[in-house]
Amino acid sequence: MGSVFDRKDWGVGDAEWDDWHWQLRESWRTAQRVMDALGLRADSEVCRRYPMQATPYYLSLAQSLGVMDPILRQCVASEEELHGGMPDPFGEEAYSPVPRLVHRYPDRALFMTTSRCATHCRHCMRKRNWQCFDGKPSEDVLVAAVDYVSKHREIREILISGGDPLTLDDDDIAHVLKAFATVDHLEMLRIGSRVPVVMPQRLTDSLCEILGGCGKTVWLAAHFNHPAELSEESRLAVERLLRHGVPVVNQSVLLKGVNDDAETLRLLFTGLLKMKVKPYYLFHGDPIEGTMHFRTGVERGLELMAALRNRVSGMAMPAFSFDLPESGGKIRLEPGCELEKAGDGFAFTSFEGRRIIYR
Numbered sequence: 604m605g606s607v608f609d610r611k612d613w614g615v616g617d618a619e620w621d622d623w624h625w626q627l628r629e630s631w632r633t634a635q636r637v638m639d640a641l642g643l644r645a646d647s648e649v650c651r652r653y654p655m656q657a658t659p660y661y662l663s664l665a666q667s668l669g670v671m672d673p674i675l676r677q678c679v680a681s682e683e684e685l686h687g688g689m690p691d692p693f694g695e696e697a698y699s700p701v702p703r704l705v706h707r708y709p710d711r712a713l714f715m716t717t718s719r720c721a722t723h724c725r726h727c728m729r730k731r732n733w734q735c736f737d738g739k740p741s742e743d744v745l746v747a748a749v750d751y752v753s754k755h756r757e758i759r760e761i762l763i764s765g766g767d768p769l770t771l772d773d774d775d776i777a778h779v780l781k782a783f784a785t786v787d788h789l790e791m792l793r794i795g796s797r798v799p800v801v802m803p804q805r806l807t808d809s810l811c812e813i814l815g816g817c818g819k820t821v822w823l824a825a826h827f828n829h830p831a832e833l834s835e836e837s838r839l840a841v842e843r844l845l846r847h848g849v850p851v852v853n854q855s856v857l858l859k860g861v862n863d864d865a866e867t868l869r870l871l872f873t874g875l876l877k878m879k880v881k882p883y884y885l886f887h888g889d890p891i892e893g894t895m896h897f898r899t900g901v902e903r904g905l906e907l908m909a910a911l912r913n914r915v916s917g918m919a920m921p922a923f924s925f926d927l928p929e930s931g932g933k934i935r936l937e938p939g940c941e942l943e944k945a946g947d948g949f950a951f952t953s954f955e956g957r958r959i960i961y962r
């Protein structure tokens with residue numbers, strides 16, 4: 604099936620299409636284009652609260668002009684975003700000792716480099732930050748974060764996240780990575796990015812060289828959610844990362860109306876393996892404001908995992924997982940496990956031994 608937004612529609616040659624700066628610059632105008640095509644209003648309440656943005660490349664993966672197209676459903680604003688959920692159910696802000704750093708688990712910390720993204724994913728868990736800060740961290744913010752990590756020898760890993768950290772320029776990314784690489788007790792840096800999915804043009808040889816050569820082991824955690832996202836451009840971007848010594852894993856989110864059926868997940872996970880990307884997590888959707896319409900329920904997730912178990916190799920199976928509220932950490936569930944019903948939710952024991960209800 605052909606794309607409904609053909610790259611020819613943008614009227615540019617390969618040089619511009621393959622230039623990530625052009626993709627990023629065009630992403631706002633492209634959002635306007637899709638809204639016009641679908642008859643949506645840019646000044647609607649949902650667009651004011653959660654603005655739309657999509658790279659031309661990502662939009663060109665859509666195969667039907669309808670809000671239930673799996674690509675469009677992930678990047679087109681919906682009135683459903685205005686209902687339910689909490690802005691920060693995991694209390695990240697309460698665990699932020701210095702700006703942009705979150706230290707919630709003993710051995711890991713998260714550093715938010717920028718709130719900028721190449722495409723605004725409608726299911727994003729940090730929608731609350733989309734309009735907060737923008738560009739690279741100031742020198743003071745970076746120094747304070749590195750200083751905090753230096754003084755906490757129990758931290759072994761930094762998750763470099765955002766927004767999308769790979770929307771920064773090469774020099775700024777190199778500066779952030781090198782600053783953390785000076786901390787002796789850090790063993791690795793993990794970059795969380797959706798760029799391999801929505802703007803693979805960004806993964807140039809020069810950027811991959813920076814990631815692979817920063818002085819620490821760097822892993823990249825990508826975020827593919829649907830087999831339609833496994834393009835040749837993405838495959839080549841993953842190849843460049845691997846060539847520069849950066850292994851790639853994938854964290855998908857189970858999204859109602861996008862990937863909540865066994866055949867779609869089978870094609871996604873086996874397709875990722877073919878691209879040399881290990882499916883690592885399949886997350887159940889968090890109860891976050893603006894994303895509740897994507898949640899399937901934990902039981903549905905377990906049913907899908909059970910349906911997949913005997914159809915794909917163990918290598919292709921990610922861990923089905925979610926975050927507990929009250930900073931209870933991650934829970935991993937195996938298909939066939941017993942769930943303990945508690946009112947309108949389920950009871951789980953956190954990594955610290957607390958009983959927490961998940962709804």
Ligand code: SF4
Nearest residue numbers: 720723724727766797
């Ligand atoms: S790229 Fe990541 S941070 Fe940005 S909108 Fe998508 S999920 Fe959220």
